[in-house]
Amino acid sequence: MEAYLHLQNGKIFFGKLETTWTGDVTGEVVFFTGMTGYQEVLTDPSYKNQIIVFTYPLIGNYGVNEVDFESKQPHVKAVIVYEVEETGYHYEATYSFKQYLQKWNVPLLTHVDTRAVVKQIREHGAMPAVISTSQQAIVHMEEQAPVPLVSTSEIKTYGDGHMHVVLFDFGYKKSIVQSLIKHGCRVTVVPYNTTLQTVEQLDPDGVLLSNGPGDPKQLSHHLPNILSVIERYPTLAICLGHQLVSLAYGGDTEKLPFGHRGANQPVYDAKTKKVFMTSQNHGYVVKAESLADTPLSIRFINVNDGSVEGVRHETKPILCVQYHPEAHPGPNDTQFIFAEFVDMMKAARKEKVYA
Numbered sequence: 407m408e409a410y411l412h413l414q415n416g417k418i419f420f421g422k423l424e425t426t427w428t429g430d431v432t433g434e435v436v437f438f439t440g441m442t443g444y445q446e447v448l449t450d451p452s453y454k455n456q457i458i459v460f461t462y463p464l465i466g467n468y469g470v471n472e473v474d475f476e477s478k479q480p481h482v483k484a485v486i487v488y489e490v491e492e493t494g495y496h497y498e499a500t501y502s503f504k505q506y507l508q509k510w511n512v513p514l515l516t517h518v519d520t521r522a523v524v525k526q527i528r529e530h531g532a533m534p535a536v537i538s539t540s541q542q543a544i545v546h547m548e549e550q551a552p553v554p555l556v557s558t559s560e561i562k563t564y565g566d567g568h569m570h571v572v573l574f575d576f577g578y579k580k581s582i583v584q585s586l587i588k589h590g591c592r593v594t595v596v597p598y599n600t601t602l603q604t605v606e607q608l609d610p611d612g613v614l615l616s617n618g619p620g621d622p623k624q625l626s627h628h629l630p631n632i633l634s635v636i637e638r639y640p641t642l643a644i645c646l647g648h649q650l651v652s653l654a655y656g657g658d659t660e661k662l663p664f665g666h667r668g669a670n671q672p673v674y675d676a677k678t679k680k681v682f683m684t685s686q687n688h689g690y691v692v693k694a695e696s697l698a699d700t701p702l703s704i705r706f707i708n709v710n711d712g713s714v715e716g717v718r719h720e721t722k723p724i725l726c727v728q729y730h731p732e733a734h735p736g737p738n739d740t741q742f743i744f745a746e747f748v749d750m751m752k753a754a755r756k757e758k759v760y761a
């Protein structure tokens with residue numbers, strides 16, 4: 407069936423609707439530049455309510471398997487590709503790309519000129535869009551905080567390592583928990599609005615503030631609680647978590663023109679003077695100049711656009727990264743961040759920093 411992508415700036419792109427769907431679909435349209443890793447992207451809760459455009463022109467070659475999901479279901483609102491492979495050529499594949507999206511009722515639009523769509527986003531920014539079978543559509547998007555929609559409501563523990571980490575779930579990726587377990591941790595996942603008192607009852611060695619969807623400022627009223635938790639425990643904060651720590655200390659965030667979503671973003675580490683390839687998925691960023699009067703200093707910088715990719719607290723064991731050290735999809739170059747976090751927790755335990 408023919409369908410149309412209507413961008414908020416008035417541009418319209420033709421495509422073929424591959425999955426059965428009735429009604430218009432609205433979301434923020436963003437693009438992902440990795441050649442592979444589509445399964446992880448579809449199921450990363452940070453993409454909640456976004457329409458994702460894959461820039462690589464052929465998607466679905468290796469199908470969808472049972473092991474590489476980042477959460478239990480896809481979170482993207484709709485998917486746009488140039489060409490979709492009908493068969494998944496991998497022995498572990500249990501669905502084709504299309505079958506998987508069909509199963510979860512996610513609209514898939516193919517044969518769209520994805521290069522032209524990406525040019526629009528690069529020139530005019532990530533923007534609301536509508537997918538419709540009609541050539542006429544009004545692009546209007548309700549602002550609704552997505553974190554409560556993806557965060558857990560129960561407290562659950564994974565792994566049996568010697569370091570206990572409480573993970574604040576703003577929409578966490580499974581591979582963050584797996585990376586922590588691999589580094590000798592036991593991980594208790596808690597709802598995003600868990601209080602300091604509850605964390606104290608769980609008695610962790612450290613806390614992790616996870617990735618998650620939406621504008622970090624939508625969580626402004628949770629900042630005092632977040633500040634009380636991170637001041638009390640060694641902290642690693644990833645992506646949305648990093649933005650929340652920066653806001654909690656009085657820093658500011660802004661929207662990037664078109665975001666960083668891909669598996670090969672180069673990041674400079676001021677501590678080791680090395681550049682790493684990183685996996686990224688974010689639309690917002692911490693403003694460098696806003697950190698001047700905070701106890702945070704910039705440690706990681708994006709080589710392409712000079713934006714802030716991570717900070718550390720000048721005196722407390724708090725480390726924050728805008729990129730994804732757990733990768734999935736993408737290179738494992740920055741797994742050392744988890745080892746640093748474990749070292750921070752060990753040092754705090756030995757020195758009884760918070761006793």
Ligand SMILES: NC(=O)CC[C@H](N)C(=O)O
Nearest residue numbers: 617618620645646689690
């Ligand atoms: N992956 C993430 O945590 C994304 C953080 C935030 N939603 C952003 O787009 O910047």
